[in-house]
Amino acid sequence: MAEQVTQARSTRSGPGRVLIAVYAVFAVSAAGRSLVQLGTKADEAPFPYVLSAIAAAVYVAATVALARSTRRSRQVAWSAVLVELVGVLVVGTLSVVQEDWFPDDTVWSRYGAGYGWLPLVLPFAGVAWLLHTRRAAATTRPAAQHDPADGGSTESAPPR
Template sequence: MNSAPQSPAAPAARRRMSGIGRVLVAVYGVLALAALGRSFVQIVQKFDEAPLAYALSALAAVVYVIATIALVRSGRGWYRVAWATIVFEFTGVLVVGTLSVVLPGLFPHDTVWSWYGRGYLFIPLVLPVLGMWWLAKHRPAAGTPAETPLAVAAERPAS
């Protein structure tokens, strides 16, 4: 039996990371890896062909990585980071998706968010909506510490 005291955020994190929450995080993780891999290959092999598209793919990859981490971590600070990244992601999908339809010459090669995520089976369009719904249903408790990425780093002992 584990006798270590649990933080007040532990029950909320467990609740958020169960059932559909686990599936949501898994899909975010897979999308993060896919976007990272795609953008790395694009930037290394042919960045000069479509620098805007490939830079946006790299940005999308970073957003997915941060969103995945924020969804897994507990605390009000991480909850806010999750909201910020998911709203940014949704905005990016809508803006880049619309621009790629209206001005296709702007993106000679696809990005993760081109055509609303067509290259990823439109998952980039649907995923942030599900993420926002999930976050709205699983708010941290009022007494949950405001653990933020900076606070976690500050608590770690210097090596």
């Protein structure tokens, strides 16, 4: 069997599928917004617009890396998700403390409040999923039984 391929649980299977869908939505919307901002009015608010572009790049990287789900892309996904976490916390704080630096909003302004706080939740979900799939990889090796379906089926069974 293709043992080396199934060493780590795929980040694109199970709940990861939903996570990637949400990341893709943010990748497309942040990239689109950023292109319009930098393309039509870059000089109006360069600082937030550059931050928007960085956020867009991070979302695109996270989406592609999680969806590719190779060993190499796992590292890229880790970097993207951690940069995203730091970004939303730092930019979120700056947007509250230094309001005059932000004549226009970025995705991460006020911790993503303009996007239903999802930009704040998303990196935590990403870290949790990467940790979960890593642990699944460690436990599947001795058992040699890799369940391609939703791994939570036995966990979520009611107690009685």
